[in-house]
Amino acid sequence: MLLDREKVTRAFDQYVSDYNADDPKIRLKIDHTYRVAALCEQIGQAVPVVDTDLVWLCGMLHDIGRFEQVRRYNTFVDAVSVEHAAFGADLLFNEGLLNRFCTGLSETEQRILECSIRNHSAYRLSPDLSETEITYSNVLRDADKIDIFRVNCDTPLEEIYNVTTEDLKNSFVSEEVKECFRNRTAVLRKLKKTPIDYVVAHLCLVFELVYPISRVIARKQGYADRMLSFESDNPDTAEWFAMMRSTIWE
Numbered sequence: 001m002l003l004d005r006e007k008v009t010r011a012f013d014q015y016v017s018d019y020n021a022d023d024p025k026i027r028l029k030i031d032h033t034y035r036v037a038a039l040c041e042q043i044g045q046a047v048p049v050v051d052t053d054l055v056w057l058c059g060m061l062h063d064i065g066r067f068e069q070v071r072r073y074n075t076f077v078d079a080v081s082v083e084h085a086a087f088g089a090d091l092l093f094n095e096g097l098l099n100r101f102c103t104g105l106s107e108t109e110q111r112i113l114e115c116s117i118r119n120h121s122a123y124r125l126s127p128d129l130s131e132t133e134i135t136y137s138n139v140l141r142d143a144d145k146i147d148i149f150r151v152n153c154d155t156p157l158e159e160i161y162n163v164t165t166e167d168l169k170n171s172f173v174s175e176e177v178k179e180c181f182r183n184r185t186a187v188l189r190k191l192k193k194t195p196i197d198y199v200v201a202h203l204c205l206v207f208e209l210v211y212p213i214s215r216v217i218a219r220k221q222g223y224a225d226r227m228l229s230f231e232s233d234n235p236d237t238a239e240w241f242a243m244m245r246s247t248i249w250e
């Protein structure tokens, strides 16, 4: 595909300038977008059949719904506002927003783009996707997860999870969440009950990385390891973190 990346970047900067970049929530998503797009390209280069321009575009547009979400609802919590992935895909593909970023995509390219954006935050990919759609979705999902580890380190946990330091330091990891870690799988939203459950759940994303290159990048960036160095005042949680540190990359 022939993509005018400069045009996409300009259009993105223009689009987000309508939102308040001084709002840390908006700033976070702008930085996240650029990082995810770069990661998509990096992972995509290691995956045959992936067009690096198209997968970069998936990264650039994957969270476009976040800006309207935070403007309208002042939250990133989908459960109390809108499903940001579907919302973004609707804005792009049903309300014509895509044309601001690029025109002339083939039907197949549009389908891949829409599908990967719509599915990027789903717990599991829908079984009726084509092999190509699965591949692009997986690259995007890996890139998004890798950058979540960074966000967990660059933003105070209290802010991300809306909890006090005391609660975070003292809380227990719920048994169901521990079970997910033992089974090396992602944690369903409804299983997270305590503040530290959210941190463990984010760490469990390591297990969901599809491509070996994604694990290599995540490990090299070191953010997941920094999350693992969390010092809990709760002896049970401290012990649990020690166990996670020694087994997560096995």
Ligand SMILES: [Fe+2]
Pocket: 062, 063, 084, 085, 120, 121, 144
């Ligand atoms: Fe997202």
